[in-house]
Amino acid sequence: MFQKTPKTWCLRLLPVLLFFIALVIYHCPYVILRRYIDTSKFLNSSKSLCGGRLIQWESLNFNINRTKQLFLKLEDFFWREHVSKLALPYGIKGSEPLLLKVLAVTANYQVPADIDNLECRTCVVIGNGFSIKNSSLGRMINTYDVVIRLNDAPVRGYENDVGSKTTMRFFYPESASSDPRLHNEPDTLMVLVPFKQQDLQWLKEILYNEKRGRKGFWKPPPQIWVADVNKIRVLDPHFLWQTANRLLQIPLRHRSKQSVHPTTGILAVFVALNYCDVVHIAGFGYPNSRTIGQPIHYYGNDTMKSMKNSYHDLKHEAETLKRLKDSGAVMYLNSDS
Template sequence: MIANNEICQKSSSFPTTKMNSKNGWKAGAVFLTVAFCFGMLWYLHVEPYIPRPYIHVHEICTPGDVAAKAAALISNYSRNHPVFLQLSDYFWVKNESKYSLPYGTKGSEDLLMKFLALTNQYHMQPEIERLLCRRCVVVGNGHRLKNSTLGETINKYDVVIRLNNAPVHNYEKDVGNKTTLRFFYPESADFDPQQDNNPDTLLVLVPFKPLDIQWMKIILNNEKRVRKGFWKMPPLIWEVEPQNTRILNPYYMEVTATKILDSVSDLSSKKLKAKPTTGMLAITFALHFCDVVDIAGFGYPALSNKKEPIHYYEKVTLKSMAVSGHNITLEAIAIRNLLQNRLIHNLTYF
């Protein structure tokens, strides 16, 4: 495949000439070479890299477009689930979850009641909720966003979803400065809630364990801090308003693990669920909430590349992912599957 890509690159450097008897064979050779390259790319189901000036940005939004495509690809796909957890799920009506965190709420009901009583807010921003058609972009933290100049493009979307501690301040030219939702967990909350978000940004907790919910409750209620049980110490002081916090419905984690990642896995035994990254989870959420889903900044360096940073804002390399518990190879296959089926589109390259 590398050889084919080299042929494509060389063919683009041929001079453009008029068709005549002297150089007609050259033009014909160029045409056949280009046709061969794109034919090979189609055959191997690999999307060709499109230079940034020619990237298609969705200006037209068709209600229900993504939902129809997702229903054909994801088994038991449904949008009849609350986006965020709410108090009524545990107070008025007993929520019977089959799984414990991060795939369900079984065993964490009492803790959730205490946390949700503090926030008293369980819905999306009204201006987003009432949109007839939602154009969303999930902004990954990948190094390929560096020098991308995609900031203005990203800011044009109705919903901009950011991940974990990815900074906005000082990176606006490449990543924009609009943030509708930020998905995070305690260990990834080492960002400035004011500097790297907007006043109306919703900080969406992705709970992987009961202690994550307890940490959030402690922060909001200014209780005695817990210092044990985290793989990395989360902030002890975190200036955030309760009305700006939400807890993502673990339903989306379950769908990501069992419907999207399992569907592309060739493992003979699936006794253990996959542990999705926050980015993969955000894409799944967008497929259930949005009518256009674009992504930017997704993808890791090749496994053999030990030096290229994996993030646009720091020099951490792929080595840091070795103990994460995430299957990034499986996620790459899943994202390619979504791209090939046109459920999502890419503003960068993958």
């Protein structure tokens, strides 16, 4: 009987081996390419939407004004009248002397030219919500032209989920990190959202190295705040007023004893809509109020219990974000938001 030699077996297995090698060579680049496509599909689609994005503005009952400058500038107070009928947080009435001193030091009032001159600005607003945890959105977030972050939300140690790029960070004194260099980039714009005169007073004392005041804050702000003065901006209160009056449609004078104001997050979304051609969001939303022990941030241990006495209408803001999503004005990056 004829017995097959090892050489014969090897020759018969050779086509199978070559097929397997060819399959690996073909499939690996596909997998790598597929991962790249999955990572950048939102950005690529957003770029293609720049010229033909269909947003049902009529369903939102407000219009976007792309000509309004985001930040207050010193020239407003000298070269043309800057009359405001409202006080903070919705206007500057009564705060002009403080603003003059603050803006005289900061001296920069623009968005960097490399962003401002883009024909299409893709922007993402990163909320601090628990929903972004374990999302692995970090690499995608870093591909946007503008990344807006809120308050003192950390970046280091969370890059895989929230990315590392920060174009602007919206904050107020109580939410400021004592060392803004820790979780921001050298070029990050630190955007103060002034809710009250004490907020401007705090910044003035920091800039002029004056004795720090402690009264008027619900939480002690940093007494030392190391930031590049060239990167400090003051958001025009016009945008908070528009967010409250037009977007959320909440009365400026609330009937209840406690006033209701927009959160920094919904404000940042509205600012993005006024500046960006494409707006995506991630990390928004709070857990059901009945789940008191559920963490509300992707960091730290705060729960819904800490929001018990909040002067924000979280349910109404969630409904507003849904309207923005349904109209096509914004898109969620993570479906759990």
